[in-house]
Amino acid sequence: MKVRLTNLIIGLVAMFASTIASAGQGTQLNLTQGVTEISQTVYGLHMLVFYICVAIGVVxxxxxxxxxxxxxxxxxxxxxxxxxxxxxxxAWTVIPFLILIGMAVPATMTLLDMDDTSDSDLSVLITGSQWRWHYSYLDYDVEYLSNMATPREQIYGRLPQTENYLLEVDRPLVVPVGQKIRFLITSDDVIHSWWVPEFAVKKDANPGYINEAWTRIDEPGIYRGQCAELCGRDHGFMPIVVIAKEQAEFDEWIQGEEQxxxxxxxxEERLLSMEMSEDELMSLGEQVYLSQCAACHQPNGQGIPGVFPGLAGVGVSIGDQNAHIDIVVNGSAGTAMQSFRNNLSxxxxxxxxxxxxNAWGNNTGDLVQAADIHEFIQGNQ
Incomplete structure (x- = not known):
């Protein structure tokens, strides 16, 4: 009996020691330590509470x-x-109370620091949409969409996965080092969540609301995150990449983006004055449809009964043209139909x-030009 009990105690002590050692080394089992001052503060608070819990458990x-x-x-x-x-x-009332106060004071101070976006040097509006991010630099005339860049062939297993599988984008967010950057985070469809662990930033993007967060990055580098709120079919294909540059490099990048x-x-203005032929419209339209619409409405336009409506011979595609433009441009509230106003030219x-x-036998004969889209948007602002 004594031998078994001794072995049990030794095993428990070894387990606690291993856990503490792993936590101190910042392994993948532990909270990400981060690269910013506020992330270090969050990590320190996490470890303080962890050690208190370990001590309570041991006692x-x-x-x-x-x-x-x-x-x-x-x-x-x-x-x-x-x-x-x-x-x-x-004793068992006063001691836990004092322990909670000891944890609440640093936790409150950390939370206040995390929410203090005042005196920022740069503001970026981040808008989530199914399933990409839109970045707008409020201090400059720069905005763009950021889409996942991992090839679908990798996702379907036809190519080997790369090192940053599902964490690659075509247009990363670029920020300067040493500057306090304020993030204004919102959504234009469902709830998303902008999460970069190394910044200790994770904020929900809620439609109709703006949440704030901030960071100050001290070292140039590439930092990755992803949407952390289940937001629909392609939730797992909504990565975030942030590139921190020295101020001079950032200024040069900004000038290039503005140009x-x-x-x-x-x-775009030049194209508004031009009319595309039917063949040009249909060729480009097919490319856009297969990349943006076919996953829901299917390549043959039949949709998925009970889930996504069909477009072949039914619905808005053979109805009023302005209604069709409206639903593609603005989406449909309360449904999976997102707005493509900011996603497509x-x-x-x-x-x-x-x-x-005009596909799948619809043959309405309607040719919609860029000027028609521009006129519709201007008339509904």
Whole structure:
């Protein structure tokens, strides 16, 4: 009996020691230590509470095991008979209270620091949508979409997975080091969550609301995260990549992005004055449809009965043209139909609507041009 009990105690001590050692080394079993000052503070608070819990566990379970061993029936110990003990009751009320206060004070200070977005140097509006992120730099004329860049062939197992599988994007968020960056986080469809563990930033993106968070990155580098709120079919394909650059590199990048956006707007204006032929519209429309719409409405336009409506010979695709434009541009509240206003150019919007109105035997003969989309948006602002 003594040998088994001794082995049990040794095993428990070894388990606690291993757990504490693993936590101290910051392994994958523990909270991410992070690269920012606030993330280090969060990690320190986490470890403080962890050690307090370990100490409480050792004291409580140690006393319990010692009591069981020393007062076991085989030793002939008779149980004591008493009703209550005022000193014990005071002790087990006051001591936990003091422990909770000892944890609450640093926790409250940390939470206040995490929510303090004042005196920021740069503000970025982050908008989640199914299933990508839109970044808008409020201090500059720069905005763009960030989509997952992992090839579908890897997802379907036709190619080997790369090191950053499902954590690659075509347009990362670029920020300067040494600056306090305020994030304004919202959504234009369902609830998402913008989460970068190394910044200790995780904020829900709620439609109709704006949540705030902030970070200050001290070292240049690439930091990855992902959506942490179940947001629909492609929730797992909504990664986040942040690149921190030195201030001079960031300024150069900003200038290039502003010029790129100005060129894109000029090109959009040029295209608004042009009319695409039916063949051009149908060719581009098919490409957009297969990449953006076919997963729900199916490549043949039949949809999924009871889940996603069909477009072949039924519904909005053969109905009123403006109603069709409206649902593609603005989406449909309360359904899985998202808004494509910020995801596609006016040229792409016009092409995919034209395609849907003339594919699969619909043959409405309607040709929607970029100017029609522009006119509709301007008239409904």
């Amino acid at each position: 409580v379970f140690g006393a319990m095991f010692i009591s069981i061993y020393r007062h076991r029936k085989s030793r002939g110990v008779e149980p004591a008979k008493f009703h209550d003990n005022l000193r014990v009751e005071i 790129r956006l100005a060129d894109a707007r000029a090109e 006016m040229r792409e919007l016009a092409a995919v609507i034209t395609y849907e109105r």
